[in-house]
Amino acid sequence: MGLKVTPQRQLLFRLLHDTSTHPTADALFELASSQMPGISLRTVYQTLTDLAAMGELQSFDFGSGATRFDPNVDAHHHLLCTTCGDVADIYAEGADRLRVDDQHDFVVASTDIVFRGECGACRNAPAADRSRISTSSSTIETATRSQS
């Protein structure tokens, strides 16, 4: 017995897979609300939590305060632009050769790698434009907060 198919779940699943950003629950709620007025933020949280528990999503926290969700469940890593807050998936070269030295008695289950820096769009954008960028994507709100 899997999860029941409800319009809310269908919508959220579709929205997640249609976006290349890594939206927060709140950003997803905004998106969903525009297509299904009345959907509850509580439902968004619940659905995301369920999907993550089922392994259909990965969830991350890049220190912005809000959890981000990623429908890409492959072993992959992330680029985080500290200017606009955008997150991109990446398969980093050399990641499989990382080692924890033996003096640490530790069994590694997974390895999270986050490259922080500046994306091309932000580097090329005039300073004046940057604020515009950071308010126009769905990840925005995180970006503006992190700059304060």
Add this chain to the structure above:
Amino acid sequence: MGLKVTPQRQLLFRLLHDTSTHPTADALFELASSQMPGISLRTVYQTLTDLAAMGELQSFDFGSGATRFDPNVDAHHHLLCTTCGDVADIYAEGADRLRVDDQHDFVVASTDIVFRGECGACRNAPAADRSRISTSSSTIETATRSQS
């Protein structure tokens, strides 16, 4: 003009450097309160924020919901035990050979690497002990919720 030397700052600085764990603001507040009753949680947050801004501390968020602070400001990485929530510093072999492929137009400023898994203490601990320890990890709590 640097920061003024106050007893609160001296205490917090000492506590941070005396501990090998990576305490949260709240944990540090508990510690500080035992040695300086009356110290304010607000002061702890303020001091940690100041020190981090000055580069005397690194702050991290491993997805537990609470920011952790680390007086080790060298370029280093972390082991996170998903059972007990403990964090250890590590200098991972191969980290300097990680590459972001050229197709990503991205300038890397820093690289965060977190190895998630189980520490020796938890692996060797009797099962009965684990539940006592395990309340601090958010990943666990997420997993258990999803089953309800």
Add this chain to the structure above:
DNA sequence: GACTGTATTCGCATCTGATGCAGATCTACA
């Protein structure tokens, strides 16, 4: 040692992200 300007501390209010709960609603199966 006393004085003074200013940084710091502290308590309270408040914000954001997230979750618990219970009643209303809806899905899926017989």
Add this chain to the structure above:
DNA sequence: TGTAGATCTGCATCAGATGCGAATACAGTC
């Protein structure tokens, strides 16, 4: 179609974190 049980929703609530203003304490000057 009827029904059991899952799901949705709104509200209350929690934790971590921060803003603000008044009280306090530090550090430099005399």
